[in-house]
Amino acid sequence: MSKIVLQATNDxxxxxxxxIEKAQADGSLPETEIPQFTIEVPxxxxxxxxxxxxxxxxxxAFRLAPRKIAQVITDNIALEGTFFDRFEIAGPGFINFFLSQNFYTQVLKDITVSGSNYGRSDYGKKEKIMVEFVSANPTGPMHMGNARGGALGDCLASVLDAAGYDVWREFYVNDAGNQIEKFGSSLSARYLQIFKGENAVEFPEDGYxxxxxxxxxxxxxxxYGDKYVNAEQKEREKALVEFALPKNIKKMESDLKKYGIEYDEWFLESRLHNDGELTETIQILKxxxxxxxxxxxxxxKATEFGAEKDEVLVRQNGNPTYFAADIAYHRNKFQKRGFNRCIDVWGADHHGHVARMKGAMDAIGLDGSKLDIVLIQLVRLVKSGEVVRMSKRTGKAIQLADLLDEVPVDAARFYFNMREATSQMDFDLDLAVQQDSQNPVYYVQYAHARICSIFKTLAAEGIHLRDCxxxxxALLTAPEEIELIRHLSAFTSEIIAAAQDYDPARITRYVITLATLFHKFYNACRVKGENESLTAARLYLCNAVAxxxxNVLSMFKISAPESM
Incomplete structure (x- = not known):
């Protein structure tokens, strides 16, 4: 929670x-340990x-009716020096408190002084957290699920960072194992077909x-021309994979960078094979x-750790499975690199893998409860009320690159963070490019631009933002002003709650409400009035909203335009 909210709570x-202690001293309440109680916003x-x-x-503890206790507490309470000026007893014994005007004043001053740091806290105590997300198969282009996972994963990492965690973003590159062998055989068949004809070369049944x-x-x-046509199959596949894989990974990097996502590390699965970590992990289980x-x-023996069935670690041909590599990778995260908590953002189709992975961490002597999985449900693209499955440009299934050709990055990142990961969503392509209040990202950006316009207009009249x-x-007493400041005061608490729930969509909802409350204030309260002090105070409020x-938009790597 923000400094002012924290102070108000503690006070x-x-x-x-x-x-209570005063009442105990004069005998109004019995001398006994005071039970733990909560203070919350109703x-x-x-x-x-x-x-x-x-x-x-x-x-x-006091062997009295709650309302009687509430009456004794309120008879003895002193609110001087706090941010509250009155109270009332409600229902069976709740005590409600009302904030003083000074609370709202100090919130605005705190926002102004904190600036770009407002909303940040040390709640996470710099706990080392890794967020691994997208991690798409490098054998092909990224799809719509990766688009949603990318936005959610990146924004979740930003929320955790703002909440005071030491956050690391990672992409796990599956550059080893079965899918790479399949990738090589698929490339090899297509390469040979160029020189021998499609009918002369059989394409692998399970190829890409x-x-x-x-x-x-x-x-x-x-x-390379036909240099590898007559080469050994293994040699040809190896050359093709070494040529194609880095290109695919580079394309992923550039697409994700265009999407506003940059990683601290692109971790190669082959590293686990090459440095012996995979073999070492299998040996631990043995x-x-x-x-x-x-x-x-x-x-x-996965069933000993909560899984429905046992799992193969090493196939008959001696090749370790993807699951074995996954155990080694997570061991690397926790044990080798010292992350306290690891969050994996996976597609909902990986649901069955969750218990297996958590159990495997317990099996190798780590704590499976420190591995958290965020499962992302499907997203459907909708245009003119119809579900869109194919790209106009390629005629194939829509990829991340196609989406970013179609809609602005700001809209894509904002839209994918409007719903919890666990809920299915429709992405309306028409709405995402619409420039009116029906488009949520435009609506929020317009609130910011409107404030900038107010400053510009009044500056032309010689009226400038100043300290108050x-x-x-204290002149800001209109209901619309109070409601707006109250919402501003909750920003830090909302970030902490979003970090606790792994739900960055909570912040998107928060900023949409903030824009709504600002527009409501703007329509009800003239910023420039006859009272110069009130004008100055309302400009100060506008600046706090901006x-x-x-801070929300920059946290989610979305632009905050000054004019629209």
Whole structure:
């Protein structure tokens, strides 16, 4: 929570405790340990800004009715020096408190002084967290699921950073194993077809059919000609993979960079194979008696750690499975690199893999509860009310690059963060490019631009933003002003809650509401009025709103235009 909200909470808690102690001293309440109580913001603010259950939770300890305890507390409470000026007892014994005007004044001053740091906190205590997201198969282009996962993963990392965690963004590149062998055989077939004809070369039954495979094979052929036509299959596939894979990874990097995503590391799976970490991890499971041989393969006793069935670690042909590499990779995250918590952002189709991975961490002596999985549901593209499945440009399934050709990056990042990861969503292509209040990202950006326009217009009349005295800021008493400042005061708490829930969409909803409250204030309260002090105070409020909108948009790598 923000500095002012934290201070208000602590001061109120202290005032309640002192009131109880005072009542105990004069015999109004029995001498016993004061039970833990909470202070929270009620859903309905008409009955008070903050409320406590102190009287309710004390009933058993004090052997009195909650309303009686509430009356004793309020008879003894001193609110001087706090951000509250009155209270009332409600229902069976809740005590509701009402904020003083000074609270709203200090919130605005805190935002102005903090500037771009407003909203940030040390809640996470610099705990080392890795967010691994997208991690798409490098054998082909990125799809719409990666587009949603990219926006959610990157914005989640930003929320965690703002909440005071030490955050690391990572992309896991599957550049080893079965899919790379399949990639090589697919490229090899397409390469040979260039020189021998499509009918003369059989394409692998389980090969990758995409046009991107043909493109890479053609690029390879342009450089090397028929040099590898008569080469050994293994040699040809190795050369093709070494040529095509870096190109695919580079394309992923450039597409994601265009999308506003940059990683701290692109971690190669082959590293686990080459430096012995994979073999070492399998050996740990063997040494713990958690493996057995069956049909020439090595199996892991996954059922002993909550999985529905045991899993193959090493196939009959001696190749480790993807699952074995995944265990080694997560061991690397926790044990080798020292991350306290790891968050993986996966597609919903990986649901069955969650228990297996958490159990595997427990199996190798790590803590599976420190591995958190965010599962992302499907996204559908909609245009003119119809579901769109094919790209106009390629006639194939829509890829991330196609989406970014179609809609602005700002809109894509904002839209994909409007719903929780666990909910399916429709992405409306028409709405994403619409320049009116129906488009949520435009609506929020327009609020910021409108504030900039107010400053510019009034500056032309010689009226400029300036510091205000507490007395001047105390003039902001209209319901629309109070509601707006109250919402501003909640920003830090919203970031912390979004970090706790792994739900960056919470911040998107917050800023949409902020824009709504600003437009409501703008329509109800003339910024420039006859009272110069009130004009100055309202400009000060406008500036605070602009700061918070900018802080949200910059956190999500979305632009905050000054004019629209």
């Amino acid at each position: 109120l808690k202290t005032a309640i405790q002192r009131a 859903a309905d603010r008409t009955h008070g800004d903050w409320a406590t259950n102190a009287a309710m939770v004390s009933a058993k 059919q995409g046009d991107d495979i043909k493109e890479r094979a053609s690029e390879f052929a342009e450089i 040494d713990k008696g958690l493996t057995y041989e069956k049909d020439g393969a090595i199996w892991y 005295t507490d007395e001047e800021l 700061i918070v909108i900018r």
